[in-house]
Amino acid sequence: MNFQNKVVLVTGAAQGIGAAVVDKLCQYGAKVAALDSNETVLYRFIDSLRSQTVLPFVVDISDSRQVICVVEQIEKTLGPIDYLVSVAGILRMGDLLALSDEDWQATFSVNTTGAFNITRTVARYMKERCSGSMVVVSSNAASVPRMQMGAYAASKAAVTMLAKCLALELAAFNIRCNIVSPGSTDTAMQRALWTDASGPEKVIAGSLDHHRLGIPLQKIASPDTIADAVIFLLSEQASHITMHDLRVDGGATLGCQ
Numbered sequence: 005m006n007f008q009n010k011v012v013l014v015t016g017a018a019q020g021i022g023a024a025v026v027d028k029l030c031q032y033g034a035k036v037a038a039l040d041s042n043e044t045v046l047y048r049f050i051d052s053l054r055s056q057t058v059l060p061f062v063v064d065i066s067d068s069r070q071v072i073c074v075v076e077q078i079e080k081t082l083g084p085i086d087y088l089v090s091v092a093g094i095l096r097m098g099d100l101l102a103l104s105d106e107d108w109q110a111t112f113s114v115n116t117t118g119a120f121n122i123t124r125t126v127a128r129y130m131k132e133r134c135s136g137s138m139v140v141v142s143s144n145a146a147s148v149p150r151m152q153m154g155a156y157a158a159s160k161a162a163v164t165m166l167a168k169c170l171a172l173e174l175a176a177f178n179i180r181c182n183i184v185s186p187g188s189t190d191t192a193m194q195r196a197l198w199t200d201a202s203g204p205e206k207v208i209a210g211s212l213d214h215h216r217l218g219i220p221l222q223k224i225a226s227p228d229t230i231a232d233a234v235i236f237l238l239s240e241q242a243s244h245i246t247m248h249d250l251r252v253d254g255g256a257t258l259g260c261q
């Protein structure tokens with residue numbers, strides 16, 4: 005992987021999958037703009053990296069004005085953005101019939117509109133240069149219904165199609181756009197779903213009550229595993245791959261599209 009001196013923007017960079025992506029990109033020599041809305045966790049993570057090549061930016065990606073300003077600032081300070089990884093996301097659980105307006109809107113504001121804001125803004129700069137590659141992190145819930153995850157699954161289905169349409173619009177400008185759809189991955193978002201110490205075993209086993217299959221590969225993914233898939237699709241090693249949705253879920257959704 006050659007990311008030496010390349011400028012990469014990563015959202016949701018403070019923890020979990022986004023942090024794993026930032027960590028690997030630093031090791032590959034990239035200059036990383038790490039965006040997150042959680043200032044405390046972001047600064048703590050960036051300090052722990054002890055890297056000269058990563059800069060933190062506190063931004064709420066659901067606010068298009070903030071996104072436009074920060075992208076302009078990154079282009080001026082770090083240089084032209086070569087790569088974008090859109091990771092930031094939230095999960096609000098609940099049956100659709102009981103879901104509040106606020107839960108529905110917050111879910112779409114971050115998972116769908118947030119991804120739209122950042123991909124659209126960065127793509128405008130990439131298009132000028134006829135160069136660039138982006139990866140949007142969606143979810144395996146985008147294509148398989150989940151109990152209590154109606155808003156989340158719908159927001160992820162929307163962002164998956166957003167990324168594919170964007171890939172189509174940008175292909176003629178030498179810009180690739182791909183999707184990584186993780187399954188259960190060991191992060192704060194996943195742990196919030198575990199009610200006791202047997203949380204991981206229950207996820208791996210699946211649950212007929214919840215119409216949910218287990219994980220054939222018998223393990224929960226680590227954020228590093230998802231980051232590897234992201235970095236492959238981002239890189240020149242995937243130079244002829246675009247509009248692709250790479251499922252990284254240990255077989256949990258049986259490859260259903």
Ligand SMILES: NC(=O)c1ccc[n+]([C@@H]2O[C@H](COP(=O)([O-])OP(=O)(O)OC[C@H]3O[C@@H](n4cnc5c(N)ncnc54)[C@H](O)[C@@H]3O)[C@@H](O)[C@H]2O)c1
Nearest residue numbers: 016018020021041042064065092093143186188189191193
């Ligand atoms: N963990 C899983 O099991 C799993 C499975 C499938 C998909 N995903 C997806 O992977 C992505 C990363 O998830 P994770 O598990 O690392 O979650 P996480 O909760 O550990 O990290 C998400 C990060 O996004 C940031 N964020 C949230 N809202 C934001 C906003 N408005 N602006 C900027 N930053 C914001 C948070 O502060 C946090 O640092 C998400 O899009 C999630 O939907 C996760």
